[in-house]
Amino acid sequence: MLQVLLDILSGLWETSGLCGLVDDPWKLAMIFVSFLMMYLAIVKEFEPLLLLPIAFGMFLSNLPAVLTEDMIFHAEFWNEPQSAEWFWKVLHDGGLLDKLYLGVKLQIYPCLIFLGIGTMTDFGPLIANPKSFLLGAAAQGGIFFTFLAASLMGMNAAECGSIAIIGGADGPTSIYVSSKLLENVDSNLSTGTIALAAYTYMALVPVIQPPIMRLLTTKKERAIKMPQLRTPSKTEKIIFPVAVTLVVALLVPSAAALVGMLMFGNILKESGVCDRLVDTAQNALMNIVTIFLGISVGATCTSANVVNIDFLKVLALGVVAFSLGTACGLFLAKIMNWISGGKVNPLIGSAGVSAVPMAARISQKEGAKVDPTNFLLMHAMGPNVAGVIGSAVAAGVLLSVIKY
Amino acid sequence: MNLISWASHLPMLAGGSIDGQNRPTVDEYLGVTFAGLGIVIAALALLVFIIFLFGKIFDALDGAKQRKEAQAAADKAPKTTGKPAPVKAAPSPAPAPAAAEDDDEVIAVISAVVAMMSEADGTTYRVKSVKPVQSGFGGRTAWAMDGRRSNVSPF
Numbered sequence: 001m002l003q004v005l006l007d008i009l010s011g012l013w014e015t016s017g018l019c020g021l022v023d024d025p026w027k028l029a030m031i032f033v034s035f036l037m038m039y040l041a042i043v044k045e046f047e048p049l050l051l052l053p054i055a056f057g058m059f060l061s062n063l064p065a066v067l068t069e070d071m072i073f074h075a076e077f078w079n080e081p082q083s084a085e086w087f088w089k090v091l092h093d094g095g096l097l098d099k100l101y102l103g104v105k106l107q108i109y110p111c112l113i114f115l116g117i118g119t120m121t122d123f124g125p126l127i128a129n130p131k132s133f134l135l136g137a138a139a140q141g142g143i144f145f146t147f148l149a150a151s152l153m154g155m156n157a158a159e160c161g162s163i164a165i166i167g168g169a170d171g172p173t174s175i176y177v178s179s180k181l182l183e184n185v186d187s188n189l190s191t192g193t194i195a196l197a198a199y200t201y202m203a204l205v206p207v208i209q210p211p212i213m214r215l216l217t218t219k220k221e222r223a224i225k226m227p228q229l230r231t232p233s234k235t236e237k238i239i240f241p242v243a244v245t246l247v248v249a250l251l252v253p254s255a256a257a258l259v260g261m262l263m264f265g266n267i268l269k270e271s272g273v274c275d276r277l278v279d280t281a282q283n284a285l286m287n288i289v290t291i292f293l294g295i296s297v298g299a300t301c302t303s304a305n306v307v308n309i310d311f312l313k314v315l316a317l318g319v320v321a322f323s324l325g326t327a328c329g330l331f332l333a334k335i336m337n338w339i340s341g342g343k344v345n346p347l348i349g350s351a352g353v354s355a356v357p358m359a360a361r362i363s364q365k366e367g368a369k370v371d372p373t374n375f376l377l378m379h380a381m382g383p384n385v386a387g388v389i390g391s392a393v394a395a396g397v398l399l400s401v402i403k404y
Numbered sequence: 405m406n407l408i409s410w411a412s413h414l415p416m417l418a419g420g421s422i423d424g425q426n427r428p429t430v431d432e433y434l435g436v437t438f439a440g441l442g443i444v445i446a447a448l449a450l451l452v453f454i455i456f457l458f459g460k461i462f463d464a465l466d467g468a469k470q471r472k473e474a475q476a477a478a479d480k481a482p483k484t485t486g487k488p489a490p491v492k493a494a495p496s497p498a499p500a501p502a503a504a505e506d507d508d509e510v511i512a513v514i515s516a517v518v519a520m521m522s523e524a525d526g527t528t529y530r531v532k533s534v535k536p537v538q539s540g541f542g543g544r545t546a547w548a549m550d551g552r553r554s555n556v557s558p559f
Contacts, residue, residue, distance in 0.1 A: 252447060
């Protein structure tokens with residue numbers, strides 16, 4: 001009788017989550033990290049729309065479950081090579097978050113998010129001042145110089161590309177590139193850890209950028225007032241997405257999916273005849289995809305993926321990528337200011353990293369600190385939206401060059 | 405390491421030239437870094453040119469359209485009156501701004517507003533001077549400035 005009772009209790013213990021926690025104490029550490037992220041999202045409001053789903057996904061996937069069929073996410077599935085049998089296994093044996101993660105693995109969510117971003121973006125400041133494109137391009141230096149730094153740290157090409165794209169300051173692009181590059185490569189990194197680092201640093205743009213901006217510009221440069229931009233016509237705004245898609249798809253076909261969806265969203269908006277579709281793309285669709293993307297990417301942040309030296313390298317190189325991108329944009333803006341005879345405020349260069357609209361807001365804020373009557377926001381929005389296009393092109397270049 | 409080996413990493417010339425599984429060689433990572441950045445800058449520079457060109461074309465078209473409209477209005481006027489339409493003076497003259505530099509467009513706009521007000525309430529106004537207000541924060545009162553700041557505070 002006593003033996004039967006002990007056997008039952010023992011069986012219950014072995015199948016309980018508590019036993020799982022004892023077996024892998026790092027899971028407990030990851031749960032605490034998810035709590036910290038929830039705190040940052042809710043109390044500090046650091047990118048809450050994405051950080052909170054990511055944190056909760058991390059919390060769910062690190063809850064210990066001994067029985068495989070009880071697990072909500074199976075990290076081991078995603079290290080296997082993809083095949084028809086593999087898809088069947090994910091769909092049949094996978095948990096809820098495994099099935100949602102297919103949208104990331106198949107690069108569906110990042111493109112749909114770009115569609116939503118397209119419907120919310122006004123490219124007017126960029127059309128009015130096309131030179132802003134160059135600032136958006138220069139800021140992508142952060143991506144390519146970080147590729148070099150990661151190579152020097154001994155990482156393989158797929159890992160270098162996945163980490164470097166963090167410098168684009170664009171979450172969906174980081175997910176798109178890393179999910180492709182890391183697909184069939186033996187690596188400790190996952191799309192989840194790359195996304196985690198990317199969104200963390202995007203939330204920290206107001207902390208990372210201002211010291212670099214103040215360091216690389218003089219007070220006199222920061223006080224420069226720029227002339228008011230012209231207002232582009234509706235026809236120009238309609239031609240713009242078509243022209244950009246055409247040029248990018250012809251030069252860098254790998255970027256066509258991202259840029260194509262971004263510009264599709266934009267032409268829906270600018271056409272003025274698809275209000276219902278625009279409304280759905282920028283509200284309902286965007287919100288649904290953000291929820292699925294956030295929670296499933298967060299689920300990939302298991303202790304095995306995060307508690308390793310490579311994740312520390314990702315964090316270190318991520319901040320390098322952001323800083324270099326900011327510095328490259330500022331340098332080009334300084335050169336443009338010099339060439340134009342003092343007509344370009346170099347602060348708008350840092351907005352070339354594509355954290356929209358945060359980076360443009362930082363330019364505005366830093367300019368207003370020197371002269372409260374200086375309004376740089378619209379001038380900074382040009383490089384800012386150019387950065388979105390630039391990071392998508394840079395992503396296309398990486399995907400074209402690196403075999404995955 | 406030479407330009408040819410760098411060029412071989414250009415996506416237009418060679419797709420997937422670097423094995424993702426291996427650590428990039430010196431040639432490869434320098435190639436990706438500089439060729440990659442070069443391609444991004446070249447692609448966006450091409451877009452600068454195209455968008456700039458579109459801007460010029462549309463500005464020229466707008467200018468031509470405005471000239472055409474002005475011409476049409478000028479052609480139409482003699483047919484209805486038989487002689488050039490007299491330019492109706494603004495109800496109130498707008499003297500040159502005292503402190504600001506002369507700007508015909510600004511004077512025309514102010515005169516138009518005054519004329520509109522005059523027509524609306526039947527009163528004749530006279531603009532004596534137009535001065536830029538420079539007191540406070542760029543011509544705004546402290547309250548106006550505070551209101552503007554609160555509107556853009558997230559920025």
